[in-house]
Amino acid sequence: MLGLRSWGLILYGALPACLSLLGFIEIKVGEFETPHTLWILLIGCLPLVVTFLLVRAREREWYFTEDYLNLRSAVTTTLIVSCATAIAGIAGIIRQKYVFSFPHLQDRGQALAECFLFGIASLVLSSTLFATVLTNGADLPGLPSSGFVGAIARIRQLLIAIQQSFIWKNYEANNKEFEDLNTEGAKLVTELRFALSQPGNRLAKKNLGLKPLESDIVIFIKSVTSIKDEEVANTKVFKWQVYFADLSHLPSDQLEYLTNERNRDKIGYEVLQRIRSLNLGG
Amino acid sequence: MPSLRYAVIALKQKEVEQVITKIEGLKAALPADQGTKALQLGDLVKWFKENGDAFYGKTNEEWKPFNGQTIDELINETAGYSRQTNLIEKFNLVEENYEVVDPIRVYFIDVFALFLDKYNKLADKMDYHLAKDNQCCLIIPYKWPDTIQDTVLGTYAKTMKMVYCAYLEGKLHRIAMRVEDLKNFRNYVVNTLGGVDGPSASAERQIKEKLPETSTTLPGRENE
Numbered sequence: 001m002l003g004l005r006s007w008g009l010i011l012y013g014a015l016p017a018c019l020s021l022l023g024f025i026e027i028k029v030g031e032f033e034t035p036h037t038l039w040i041l042l043i044g045c046l047p048l049v050v051t052f053l054l055v056r057a058r059e060r061e062w063y064f065t066e067d068y069l070n071l072r073s074a075v076t077t078t079l080i081v082s083c084a085t086a087i088a089g090i091a092g093i094i095r096q097k098y099v100f101s102f103p104h105l106q107d108r109g110q111a112l113a114e115c116f117l118f119g120i121a122s123l124v125l126s127s128t129l130f131a132t133v134l135t136n137g138a139d140l141p142g143l144p145s146s147g148f149v150g151a152i153a154r155i156r157q158l159l160i161a162i163q164q165s166f167i168w169k170n171y172e173a174n175n176k177e178f179e180d181l182n183t184e185g186a187k188l189v190t191e192l193r194f195a196l197s198q199p200g201n202r203l204a205k206k207n208l209g210l211k212p213l214e215s216d217i218v219i220f221i222k223s224v225t226s227i228k229d230e231e232v233a234n235t236k237v238f239k240w241q242v243y244f245a246d247l248s249h250l251p252s253d254q255l256e257y258l259t260n261e262r263n264r265d266k267i268g269y270e271v272l273q274r275i276r277s278l279n280l281g282g
Numbered sequence: 283m284p285s286l287r288y289a290v291i292a293l294k295q296k297e298v299e300q301v302i303t304k305i306e307g308l309k310a311a312l313p314a315d316q317g318t319k320a321l322q323l324g325d326l327v328k329w330f331k332e333n334g335d336a337f338y339g340k341t342n343e344e345w346k347p348f349n350g351q352t353i354d355e356l357i358n359e360t361a362g363y364s365r366q367t368n369l370i371e372k373f374n375l376v377e378e379n380y381e382v383v384d385p386i387r388v389y390f391i392d393v394f395a396l397f398l399d400k401y402n403k404l405a406d407k408m409d410y411h412l413a414k415d416n417q418c419c420l421i422i423p424y425k426w427p428d429t430i431q432d433t434v435l436g437t438y439a440k441t442m443k444m445v446y447c448a449y450l451e452g453k454l455h456r457i458a459m460r461v462e463d464l465k466n467f468r469n470y471v472v473n474t475l476g477g478v479d480g481p482s483a484s485a486e487r488q489i490k491e492k493l494p495e496t497s498t499t500l501p502g503r504e505n506e
Contacts, residue, residue: 232287232385238368257371260340 006076008142009055009130013080016125020091020118047123052077054130061149063208064156066281080126084119085112151195155213158188160280167224168276171240178228185221189214219271243272285364286472287385290353291401292345292392295338301397302330322429329430330394343367345392347421348461353390356461357468363388375403380411388471389418393434396441405441413444417454417475419467424459 056073060066089111092098098111144152161184166172192214223243230236241247242261250258262269293301309323337346343365346352357363372382389412395401405412412418420438422431435457439446449455454471458464 232366232369234369234372234382235366235385254371257341257368261368264341264344 006055006059006072006079008140008144009058009076010079010083011142012129012140013051013055013076013123013126014083014087016129017084017087017119017122018091019122019125020088021094044117044120047120047127048077048081050127051080051123051130054127055080058130060281061153062144064152064159064213065279067279069281081116081119081123084122084126085115088115088118088122145198148195148198151191151198152208155188155191155195156280158184158191159275159278162188162220163276163278163280167240167244168246171237171245173233173236175228178224181224182221182228185217185224188217189221192217216271216275219268220275223268223272243269285362286387286475287364287366288353288357288388288390289365289367289370289383289386290343290345290390290392291370291395291404292342292347292353292390293338293395293398293401294340294342294344295335296340297398297400298330298334298338301394302327302334304397304399305330322433325427325429326433329427334394341367342370347392347423348464356464357390362472363468370404373404373408375407378407380408383408383411387416387475389416391418391420393420393422393438396434396437402441409442409444412442413448413453413455417456417467417471418442418445418449419455419464420457421464422457422459 052073055076056069059073059076060069063069089098092111092115093100162181165181165184166177167181172178192210196210196214227236227239227243230239238258238261241258242265245258247255247258247262305323305327309320309327312320312323336350338344339346339352343354344352348356354365358365366386369383369386373379374382391405396405422434424431426434445455449457454474456463456467458467
């Protein structure tokens with residue numbers, strides 16, 4: 001859910017909170033009237049929202065699909081704030097501003113609020129860091145390399161092009177269309193191999209599913225080639241129907257035959273549907 | 283080298299019951315003096331009830347005549363053949379749209395399918411076409427009891443008269459009783475016809491109509 005690439009973001013997100021160790025920033029929570037609490041919370045949440053959006057934008061570039069993107073970004077942002085709060089608290093203990101008394105945390109409401117507000121305040125710096133250094137594709141330790149991120153972006157574009165191609169909607173007798181699609185597929189395989197060759201955490205790359213995606217694309221290319229190379233026009237249409245067509249509108253007599261044929265290579269059909277249903281975003 | 287296009291005419295698993303009913307009907311309709319024939323049909327029903335399901339699948343191509351292997355697995359071990367059974371589904375018995383099945387050169391036929399009206403009519407309609415322009419391979423495994431072999435051979439000779447006669451005249455139609463027969467047929471056909479990259483049978487017919495062998499002028503140049 002968090003994703004292996006997010007640890008780098010947490011590291012850089014919580015980094016500005018370390019300023020509290022040096023005593024650069026100090027927050028003091030005074031007494032304020034209850035009606036103002038909502039406004040204070042809203043203003044306090046602003047850096048949180050900005051950080052969430054920046055984390056989301058960054059994580060969107062690091063993954064193919066948008067599955068769990070919001071949840072993953074929310075978890076990352078929460079962890080950044082939690083880490084920053086904890087750092088501020090530890091800094092307070094080191095600088096003897098606070099006394100650590102674990103079982104009686106409820107009595108330390110003011111200290112906790114100060115640490116939390118510091119954590120939020122440090123997000124202003126984190127946001128600036130995310131908006132400048134981290135979004136410019138710098139090769140920083142703990143973050144995916146710019147080459148890898150670039151390859152992922154190109155892979156996503158090619159996947160979107162394949163998803164939006166004619167092959168899922170209607171049959172084209174023109175072989176040129178199939179050839180173009182195969183070229184896209186071949187480019188995609190090249191990009192996937194390039195992404196795999198980039199330096200970075202092996203586990204993170206493995207979890208991204210680059211290898212399985214490569215074999216899925218190879219099956220896609222084989223299916224398209226099988227249609228393209230078919231010389232008999234009726235069989236060409238038949239193969240397209242079996243691999244790609246939406247059969248729900250066909251009469252039952254044709255439907256049964258095509259469904260049975262589709263079931264003969266169920267795994268292949270499922271692979272094609274998986275490519276089609278990837279949630280790649282806009 | 284272009285691939286040889288083949289089709290499989292075989293029963294599907296859900297049609298097995300219909301064949302049993304059909305054969306039982308044939309048996310019941312026999313006159314009393316044809317006891318031997320009735321016994322043969324009885325054996326056929328018994329054998330088919332016991333073994334029928336094991337041979338068939340959801341589609342025609344899932345028919346497994348030998349060693350639990352489909353025709354595709356048995357013959358398409360190397361390049362040279364391409365499946366076109368889907369074209370049979372497009373053939374209309376009323377319209378007789380032979381152009382649809384025209385690309386098919388080789389037919390692998392399950393003799394039991396000939397007991398069912400659907401395939402029997404198809405074989406009957408295509409008999410001439412098959413005998414003249416195509417190669418047929420009927421599969422009758424030698425492991426079947428003799429009485430069953432006689433009955434199904436009789437059905438084949440009766441339904442596909444033209445193919446049967448063409449076979450007797452030496453045309454390339456075969457009965458495969460073992461896997462080796464099937465492979466021999468497969469290789470013989472691919473070696474004999476596989477390299478021919480010529481026009482299809484119907485295109486050839488049209489050329490012959492336009493250009494009779496006696497003609498020495500090209501169409502459109504008659505006045506030159």
